[in-house]
Amino acid sequence: MSVRVCDIMHKGVITCSSKESLRNVAAMLDDNQFRSVVVVNENGEVWGLITYMELLAHYRDDVDTVEASQIMRPYRMEVDPQWPVEKAIELMKKLKHYHLIIVDPHVGTRWPVGMLTSFDIVQYMAHLEPGHHESFLRLGGAK
């Protein structure tokens, strides 16, 4: 059986409102060790995405007055958690979007349920077996 998006995605996402300041968005990312924040509307539905790149582009702005809605990238794709991983990878490669927001179509709204990033794909591609970490981390133990 092929691997599905829901098997390797991050469950849950960090969300913010469109009125959140750029500094607060940066603090959310830093505090939670995430690389992207989903901007949601008043119904909790996906509206946009802010990654490190959007924040860096506004580095010189007044980070306390610029709002999330001004810097976010509008997000209109719908990636189903039941998709095969290959389909999501093709979408990433085609659009060069390396953060895919996963929404559950069965709840009838665009509520975010998870995130799939290029690093999740690398983890999948690495084929690391349990216990393999030690052979890398042990001094002189790399094969």
Next chain:
Amino acid sequence: MAELVKHLMRRGAMTCNEEMSVRSVAQIMVVNRLRYCVVINKKCEVQGMISADSILRAYDKDLDAVRAKDILQSHSFTTTPATPLPAAIALMTKNRREHLIVVGDPPTNRSVLGILDAKDIVRSIARDEKSEGR
């Protein structure tokens, strides 16, 4: 603005040999929770960088047969410790790169000093460290 790359860069960088398989590079990145690996040659000169995105683009290839040098991103995306931070950030945003390799002066120097990571720039935004004289 007085802030320079050396104020935010990380000293040292994860490196791999250009002949290493892409699968091994992916494993190194996963084990160390890093989204980049600097590729060097036998003389320890920078050849380029491999990111999670560049590994993803090699998905349909044989990862045990493809070498790091086959998929690396150009070493032209480098900066130096004395470069003003806004100039380095402009290079990152223009090319949508979350990491820049920091090399010694002059920029033609190919020895790796460290990494400028977008993560550290975001942290400086969050903590109001953009002002001069940090």
